[in-house]
Amino acid sequence: MSDDQLKHALAELAMAHRDQLGGLMPLLHAVQKQYGYIPEICAATVAPVFRLSTAEVDGVISFYHQFKSRPQGKHRVQICRAEACQANGCRSLEQFSKDHLQLDYGESSDDGLISLDSVYCLGLCSHGPAVRVDDELYVQVDNEKMTRIIRELTS
Template sequence: MQSALAPIIDQYRDCEGALLPLLHAVQAQWGHIPDAAIDPIARELNLSAAEVHGVISFYHDFKTSPQGEHLVQVCCAEACQARGSRSLESYATQRLGIDYGETTVSGRVTLERVYCLGNCACGPSLRIDDDVYARVDNPTFDALLAEKAEEPGL
């Protein structure tokens, strides 16, 4: 990993505020931020490992373990709850056979809660990878998952 990490660090080392874009680049490379990357990043940016870990743990978008190929996020904010997201949440966990923070056995889908996708008037909302969907009901969930994540069994 060191040989693949070095060019990423080199790209950001001299940038002001280098840590966040560097962490995003590392996550883009490996799908998460491996523990083995923390010490080299800290050393090269003249930070402590605790500082790097603190930033990683503060921002929920940074992952410290491998995720599924696709990220499915169900909005659980109040506006979506008022429009039926609790039913969608229940359906999603049952249909995928996993709970929030888990990945399907196939490794295709990781399921997460998210609090507000900025689509409040059109809830319940769902994001698959970078695409947001509105007024998602159970059949729409199945169709989106089959189309976007190609999850077997749906």
């Protein structure tokens, strides 16, 4: 898709949310859902529709960490780093996973297969460390289990 086509599509989406109360947030969710991330030209394209500045829209995008400014990997690996999982050893799992994948949080592998992110509580607190891979939940994840999970994603 060319930049012009993308701009046009984003403007159409913005117009569809323009009259909605607090329409910017639903619009950004719609953009994220459609493209998997918020393209760089989004803020400048949609800001006038909502009578906002580009900086204001950029501020909203960067404030909410669920909005991604880069394309995400095919599979999203999220490690819970909230308190209960910390008490169960998620910090060492985080470091192991980052080293194993050679990714930091918010990054995606060069082949576009895996994105690594943190998450704050998956509701599995007594069974941590907890991990979500796409829509699948894993509990009591140690380094060995994470190695298997990653192997399945990459094979």
